[in-house]
Amino acid sequence: MEFVDRLLTCADCGGEFIFTAGEQLFFFDKQFKNDPKRCKPCKSKRSGVGVQAGSGPAAAGLSRTETRTECSECGIETTVPFKPTQGRPVLCRQCFQAKRPVTDGGITAASSTTVGLIASATNADISSVSAEMVAAAAQA
Numbered sequence: 001m002e003f004v005d006r007l008l009t010c011a012d013c014g015g016e017f018i019f020t021a022g023e024q025l026f027f028f029d030k031q032f033k034n035d036p037k038r039c040k041p042c043k044s045k046r047s048g049v050g051v052q053a054g055s056g057p058a059a060a061g062l063s064r065t066e067t068r069t070e071c072s073e074c075g076i077e078t079t080v081p082f083k084p085t086q087g088r089p090v091l092c093r094q095c096f097q098a099k100r101p102v103t104d105g106g107i108t109a110a111s112s113t114t115v116g117l118i119a120s121a122t123n124a125d126i127s128s129v130s131a132e133m134v135a136a137a138a139q140a
C-alpha cells in the first residue's frame with residue numbers, strides 16, 4: 001500500500017493542511033475510516049485544556065485554591081486562600097483587621113501573622129495549615 005501526502009481542508013478554520021503519507025499509514029493501521037477533519041492547531045484547540053496550562057488566571061498569580069466568597073461582616077466580595085467551611089464566618093481583610101484590636105490573650109500574636117498571610121495570599125502559595133489558621137483566627 002502506497003501513500004502520498006494529501007491536501008485537506010480544515011473543517012474549523014477552512015485552512016489547508018497536509019495529511020501526510022505517514023499519518024495516512026497510521027490511520028490505515030488503526031483502521032480509521034475517515035480522513036482527519038481538522039488541522040493540527042484546531043485539533044489541539046479542541047482537545048484543549050492541557051494545552052492551555054501555564055496561561056490564564058492561574059499563571060497570573062492567583063493561587064489555585066483561591067475561593068470567592070462574601071465577607072460575613074460587611075458582605076463585600078472577597079477571596080480567601082482556602083475553602084471556607086460551612087457555617088464558619090469569613091472576613092475580608094478590612095473587617096479582619098478591624099476586629100484585631102480586641103485582644104484576648106494568645107490570639108494577638110497569631111492574628112498579626114495571619115493578617116500578613118491574608119495580605120500575601122494572592123501572590124504566595126499558602127499551606128493548608130496556615131489556611132486553617134486564618135479560618136480559626138477569623139472565627140475568634
Ligand SMILES: [Zn+2]
Pocket residue numbers: 010011012013014015038039040041042043
Ligand atoms: Zn484549522
Ligand SMILES: [Zn+2]
Pocket residue numbers: 071072073074075076091092093094095096
Ligand atoms: Zn468585610
